[in-house]
Amino acid sequence: MEPSLQNAVDYLKSKGIEVAPHKSTFQLNMEMATMLLTVLMSEVDYLRNRIEILEGGNADE
Structure with a gap:
């Protein structure tokens, strides 16, 4: 069996790591x-x- 990354991952998983x-x-x-910056x-x-609406005197909202 040639070593590979998947073999190493499987071995570590079998050991609970x-x-x-x-x-x-x-x-x-x-x-x-x-x-947070997006929300801010x-x-x-x-x-x-x-503020623009209130300063403009538009009370439509």
Whole structure:
């Protein structure tokens, strides 16, 4: 039997060792920061539009 990556993975799994890839803490932090920044910018945009409506005297909303 010639060694291969799949053989190594199967061997480690048979020994109860987790071999699934995981994201690093840095990757998780970057994803969370991106989501938070997106929400923040959405709220800023909403507030900017709301201020323009209120300053313009349009009470249609």
